[in-house]
Amino acid sequence: MAQSNTLLANTRIIRASYANKSRVTNNQFRIETHQDVDLQSVKPGEIILRNLYLSLDPYVRFSLDETGGDLPLEYRKLNDIFYGLGIAEVVASGVPKYPIGTLVSGSIGYENFTRLTGLDDPNTQSDLRILPPHARDESTGVPLSNYISALGMPGLTAFSGLKMLGVEKGKTIFVGSAAGGVGQLVGQLAKIQGLTVIGSAGTDEKVAYLVKTQHFDGAFNYKTDDAREALLRLAPQGIDYYYDTVGGEILDLVLELINEKGKILSVGMVSQENGSESYPIRNLKLIARRGVSILGFIYWHHLQYFENGELDATVRPLLEQKKVNYREEVFAGIENTPEHFINMLDGKYAGKVVIKIADL
Missing domain, CATH: 3.90.180.10 (Medium-chain alcohol dehydrogenases, catalytic domain)
Structure with missing residues (x-):
């Protein structure tokens, strides 16, 4: 110009x-x-x-x-x-x-x-x-x-968040708000790394898209489905990792269901935004009882993956080859x-x- x-x-x-x-x-x-x-x-x-x-x-x-x-x-x-x-x-x-x-x-x-x-x-x-x-x-x-999106802040958040969790092949990860800008990439990258991936979303259409197009192993509608029943059904082996962008009541439930030595990455609490009152977490005692780790995530602590080109070099080929549908x-x-x-x-x-x- x-x-x-x-x-x-x-x-x-x-x-x-x-x-x-x-x-x-x-x-x-x-x-x-x-x-x-x-x-x-x-x-x-x-x-x-x-x-x-x-x-x-x-x-x-x-x-x-x-x-x-x-x-x-x-x-x-x-x-x-x-x-x-x-x-x-x-x-x-x-x-x-x-x-x-x-x-x-x-x-x-x-x-x-x-x-x-x-x-x-x-x-x-x-x-x-x-x-x-x-x-x-x-x-x-x-x-x-x-x-x-996939190669920007949401992509960096998904990519480096999984690194922070140290996810292992064969384990199970639950992704909150899985149809959003971050969650959809978290699930697909975790699936590529050999994990069982479960997600939640707010409409039946989003749930179907997660499973049919983005290769999640299972998903449920948190507005209409019973979350406890859905998690027990979709992850009978238990939850090893929770990628949390939601907070609130679902976080409280995951603390009940997460496996021993499980890990939770706290990225955001969208359920507490837009005028919502803070939700009182009741199951904090289970953190110590099960040896659960809760890790706080801020994306600007991980800008090195922009600077060294690792995010672009890893995720862009997956987008080009349609191995990730963003x-x-x-x-x-x-x-x-x-x-x-x-x-x-x-x-x-x-x-x-x-x-x-x-x-x-």
Whole structure:
């Protein structure tokens, strides 16, 4: 995209009000468009990004809490723009490391264009990742959007989370929220490694897709099925590993059913988000009684798998060879972000939810 003297229009999604303990609605969002992007105004240490894809992730819900939550106050200010993970092209640059035309992924605004500053300051913390040249090549069946899904943060979370658990062939893993952006890849990678894989999802369609298309050994609908009965039926040999993105009541149940010396990876607690009250875990005494390990996971502790190329080298060939079937829901238009963010939190979509902002 060539530089010009023309100011470009930028549509932004603004945080209009807090949801706090309530369900997120359209009241939390405001859409603004300003003709104010000047590509020739970039200064040393700055870049301007033309945003291509935006990832919709449950953690952004914390930015709608006035107090508390896991995000710093600077990401929770009213009348300010939302930020999330995305893919973008550098269209103006004052940083030699990021020449014009570079594809990157990292934190971007919910907007058409994002200006990042201070990138020449060694003290500036940035999660910006330069994508490999082959990310542009979609002819092998791997879309660019996969670099914020199977080859992005969800992929890193699935890949490195299984490494943390130290999974062994022949054991059984239960994956919570298995139809989501992380869970679907956890299950398929675990299956490739020789494990028996059980998952839960929120609709019968998602359950069928997990078993028929993504090769899970079994799955159940946590909204309509009795979870205890389903886990006893699908995993009669017991559960050795629980990949937990749900928390709450299902975590309490797994503590009852998990095998001795079992391992639980705590990645998130989606059941406690979007205004839900915290669930009091009652079976904590079983951790000691059975020698269970609970490991806390934060994805930015594992960025080395981006940096050394191991995630890309391992997972991309599986996608190309169709050994992994990764499900994305891609919707067009930055202005439609609020609707799809709300629907994502309400569990209305299957797979990873992505907003396509512009063509490459």
